[in-house]
Amino acid sequence: SQTIHQWPATLVQPVGSPLSLECTVEGTSNPNLYWYRQAAGRGLQLLFYSVGIGQISSEVPQNLSASRPQDRQFILSSKKLLLSDSGFYLCAWSGSGQGDSPLHFGNGTRLTVT
């Protein structure tokens, strides 16, 4: 069966520090991978998605970046965090090119920038 791992679960970082959140998927190959951000009490904002190794599409211009160094690994990064980067970050995967394959989410990372 497929599983998705996302870490860390909680992170407190000072303004201006770097960020690296990691997500890995097991039990499937060539998945589509996604990073979403959820502000407190709000909906999910699509940040990045990837349909293959090294292929990253950005939905929202910001100081965040994403990378996909391996087929089932997706990393969210920042060189210098802003207060506005605080939120709940969710990694997710779906079957490639299959509209009937729903999103499967990780447990999320709660990021607080102080």
Add this chain to the structure above:
Amino acid sequence: AQTVTQSQPEMSVQEAETVTLSCTYDTSESNYYLFWYKQPPSRQMILVIRQEAYKQQNATENRFSVNFQKAAKSFSLKISDSQLGDTAMYFCATYNFNKFYFGSGTKLNVKP
């Protein structure tokens, strides 16, 4: 980008009663997919139900069913026999061309 609108920020329902959550969306595509996700206090996102736009028959999963009105671009979720465990945020989502877009969510509170 496709837009998804959930006009009910918060709703309450008595246990065992029925509640309907609304969702409208905007797309220029003829074929797409629609989903409802549940996010309980644990914040884990859980798929509730999905619908393919080219299928006229409304999807049903146990106590959960949808009312899909393609011409009106409406996709509401009906929860029958509400249970305390249904208390959660509910998100409507659309899929097209590798991207999933979510609404702002409806917070559902099931009261005993």
